[in-house]
Amino acid sequence: MSNHQILNPADHGTLRVHTGAGAQFGDTVMACLTVPLEFRAVQAHYPIVFRRDAASGQFSALAMFGFDNGENLFLEGDRWDARYRPLAMAIQPFLIGRPAAGSDTPQVHIDMSHPRIDHGGEGTRLFDEDARPTPYLETMAGRLGDLDHGYRQYPAFFAALERHDLLEPFTLDVPLDNGARHSLVGYHVIAEDRLAALDGGALGELQLEGQLLPIFMAVASLGRFADLVARKNARVALG
Numbered sequence: 271m272s273n274h275q276i277l278n279p280a281d282h283g284t285l286r287v288h289t290g291a292g293a294q295f296g297d298t299v300m301a302c303l304t305v306p307l308e309f310r311a312v313q314a315h316y317p318i319v320f321r322r323d324a325a326s327g328q329f330s331a332l333a334m335f336g337f338d339n340g341e342n343l344f345l346e347g348d349r350w351d352a353r354y355r356p357l358a359m360a361i362q363p364f365l366i367g368r369p370a371a372g373s374d375t376p377q378v379h380i381d382m383s384h385p386r387i388d389h390g391g392e393g394t395r396l397f398d399e400d401a402r403p404t405p406y407l408e409t410m411a412g413r414l415g416d417l418d419h420g421y422r423q424y425p426a427f428f429a430a431l432e433r434h435d436l437l438e439p440f441t442l443d444v445p446l447d448n449g450a451r452h453s454l455v456g457y458h459v460i461a462e463d464r465l466a467a468l469d470g471g472a473l474g475e476l477q478l479e480g481q482l483l484p485i486f487m488a489v490a491s492l493g494r495f496a497d498l499v500a501r502k503n504a505r506v507a508l509g
Contacts, residue, residue: 305420
């Protein structure tokens with residue numbers, strides 16, 4: 271169960287966080303949320319797909335790491351085999367919170383039940399001996415700000431996609447070298463034919479709104495499925 275607390279030096283002055291990769295830190299996930307402002311960096315390594323929440327009807331964007339629940343094909347022991355980790359993974363165990371009353375000012379919260387938390391002498395400190403944030407914590411705060419800004423862009427981004435009917439259902443059949451087959455169902459991708467058919471006015475509108483670049487980055491990312499299949503075949507071959 272999560273245990274979110276507002277991060278502060280009085281309560282967390284000696285707290286340490288494990289910053290490496292590993293199954294023991296919760297990295298065995300097949301996907302994580304991603305936001306449009308990082309699509310350029312994400313598409314260099316991971317496919318980007320979209321999923322509609324059945325309850326709310328709202329879309330979210332996902333960076334894919336594998337084909338099965340609990341499968342991260344980029345996790346190799348204690349190493350994450352990609353130069354970029356999506357913000358939603360990179361900021362753990364931190365998160366953005368806001369005061370309950372009135373203010374919209376974001377605060378840095380920490381999940382004290384997260385497996386990256388260390389109450390002993392291992393890991394990276396969050397505050398120095400003078401109760402000042404360490405360079406690591408300052409970096410995390412910056413990433414949290416980026417992620418928060420990205421989430422705030424979600425409504426406009428998905429409104430633009432729906433306005434131009436640019437999302438379509440996506441199913442991927444994955445035949446493996448050993449004869450097994452995997453399928454990805456229940457996701458959406460950018461409808462490339464409808465994107466290509468947009469007139470200059472629609473494209474100009476998307477460009478002015480800042481939506482055109484992340485749309486094309488999402489399209490480009492689909493080429494990474496071939497890399498993901500290659501990683502899956504290599505993992506299967508190793509047993």
